[in-house]
Amino acid sequence: MSYFSSSRRGWFTVAATAVVGSVALSGCGGSTSTAPTGSEPQTIKFSFSTANPTDTFLQDTAAAFEKANPGTKIELVKLPAETEPQTVTTQLQGGNAADVMNIRSGQGQIGAMNGFAKAGLLLELNDAEFSDRLPQSIEDLFKYEDKFYAVPLSSMPTGLIFNEAKAKELGVTLNADSSFDDFLDQCKVARDKGVSLAALAGTVPGNPGIMTLMLASSTVYGPNPDWNADRAAGKTTFADDKGWQQALEGVKQMFDAGCFQDGAAGAGFDTLISSMGQGKALGFFAPGGAAKSIADGSKGAVNPVVVPMPAPGVSEKYLGTTAELALAGNAKTKSPTLVKKFLKFFMDKQGAEMVAKGQGTLPVNLGDYALPASYAPIAELYKEDKVRPLPQTDWPSAKVYDSLGKGVTAMITGQKSGADVLKEMDTAWGK
Known part of the structure; x- marks a missing residue:
């Protein structure tokens, strides 16, 4: 967004x-x-x-x-x-x-x-x-x-903006019920068909950042909606939190499974979006309004849906919104x-x-507002009240989110570990 x-x-x-x-x-x-x-x-x-x-x-x-x-x-x-x-x-x-x-x-x-x-x-x-x-x-x-x-x-709900029609042509199956292991398996299926399941713009910190926050919605903020308050009170840290460790480990597993396009760390938005438009990638990570923009921009040739991101190590799935x-x-x-x-x-x-x-x-205030057709895969999470605000708007400075986004890119190039990234986020947060 x-x-x-x-x-x-x-x-x-x-x-x-x-x-x-x-x-x-x-x-x-x-x-x-x-x-x-x-x-x-x-x-x-x-x-x-x-x-x-x-x-x-x-x-x-x-x-x-x-x-x-x-x-x-x-x-x-x-x-x-x-x-x-x-x-x-x-x-x-x-x-x-x-x-x-x-x-x-x-x-x-x-x-x-x-x-x-x-x-x-x-x-x-x-x-x-x-x-x-x-x-x-x-x-x-x-x-x-x-x-x-x-x-x-x-x-704005977030998720994988997913070209479901193209995925079916290739035999790639991903839906609201898919687990994190399912996601990794489908990354390999997509790779075998010559495409990536998800394009990533590694040079733009907000893209790997928002992807990681989608995982953290389930590993951190689903179980504890007050995590930011706990961090501010000094009751926890990014580096010591199991949920944050799981989220960063999930990013590494996605990279190892070939979920992202080749050269993802050096890609910008032009590469990210053109990959999906040309059928080289089946999706990308973004707020859900991007699905409408793609449908409008392609004059209906591509009609993506918003698939909720599963996360590693947890059974409950939560939807991050902003x-x-x-x-x-x-x-x-x-x-x-x-x-x-x-x-x-x-x-x-x-x-x-x-x-x-x-x-x-x-x-x-959602009320009786009808969800767009592209939101069908996330509708059940709204019904079950498994929705969490993305946390970065409540972090003390832009440096924390910047450390996450840049750190994830450094992770997938082997320059940093997940533990390194979390320590840098703590440093950016301060006391």
Whole structure:
């Protein structure tokens, strides 16, 4: 969902931008007043980016808000996906950001909410209408010192974005019931057919990082959803935790079984996505919205499903999800009431479902929302409440996640062991 450099951009944004390119396989200033003198300006600026350059769901949602609120105007400012987190950071610090903007929830990455809130750059959102609409499991990602400063765009389940039709042609079988041993066996079947089961972009830390977090969702955070709090309290460490050891050992087993394409450690997103588009790989690791981007970009020629990743050494399977993509208001806006009203619209049923359908994701309050067909393999995990937020948005700095992503790549080239990687994550975390 964000994509990824060492600065930890949102993986989905970068990955899906690359997907659409390969599988087809205006400045931000203050508000302009259109309201009567003495009242709050009823025009605000909204800066954003989308993973797929052709997506219009945010524009459509803004238009729906205008229709529901006559006399209001949302000026749209589309930013390049690759640089959007850095651009928003610079604009907020410089005092010329839009009234509403894309940011990242929690902390531990560029463009994350906590740093902006700490600096007093974001509008407080303490109305009950915000807090009451956030699931308790993720509300801390949108709070700083018990005050809300952002709203989620959607919930993005993660998994193997899998070309099921192509796999069947080759005799490769992988589904929601597959164990980790099954996964390794199918890696070998795929190799015998001249393809890899999963492509990996080793030069982009977020790709091996998100893959490993999928394993840790079952080995670490499924059994103990409060693991991050335990780490922060000094009750455990990455290096001493059995679940984290299992996750890193699983990565090594996947590499040894030939699950990744040749040269995976040196591959970027272009290689990753082109491998799937050309039938050289059957899947790749990403938030589930990438499945829609591939289907749209290929005009239906490829319709992937999202298969949950099994993990080694555990019988229970948990689904990792992320709600890292968020919206926030500028503390310097001249229209705070209108900004809050606009942000609430994204949490209302109409706005939340427009975003989810356009993005190929899910509303954070799932309710009776029908899962996309591509999510069929993960549907049972939702029914059984075996869903865990990915942990990196609650880590203290981007260095921890960067150490994981880069460390995994070093593992598959034989430069580091799993124990080395976990020790480096502890060092990056600090006391």
